[in-house]
Amino acid sequence: MRLGLVNMEFDYARDFGRSHSTGYERLLYDCMIGDATLFQRADMVEAGWRVIQPVLDVWSAVPAERFPNYAAGTWGPVEAAELLARDGRSWRVIGEEHASSEPSAVPATVGRATAGVH
Numbered sequence: 001m002r003l004g005l006v007n008m009e010f011d012y013a014r015d016f017g018r019s020h021s022t023g024y025e026r027l028l029y030d031c032m033i034g035d036a037t038l039f040q041r042a043d044m045v046e047a048g049w050r051v052i053q054p055v056l057d058v059w060s061a062v063p064a065e066r067f068p069n070y071a072a073g074t075w076g077p078v079e080a081a082e083l084l085a086r087d088g089r090s091w092r093v094i095g096e097e098h099a100s101s102e103p104s105a106v107p108a109t110v111g112r113a114t115a116g117v118h
Helices: 012-016 023-033 042-061 078-085 108-113
Strands: none
């Protein structure tokens, strides 16, 4: 596998010839024409909460030990960097300049985590 920098610029209006609608515009339009495709029925919402509520209750009653939480706006918990460091890797810092934009070879062990990507 080879990795390299790519330009990920996307302009909806340029590429499709018109501006995109917001999600709310779509939902409001669907309501007006009676299309319920994107809406959950009340019984499905209730069924979902029956599954999730016990999990939320346990999380509230038994706080996680050593949970690597971090403050909003930071680069994340130290444990995230330590996880990658175990394999001799590090996070790429956004905005940090890199010496080369040429693709680089990636060890085969990384390919296992991204199966199907060539």
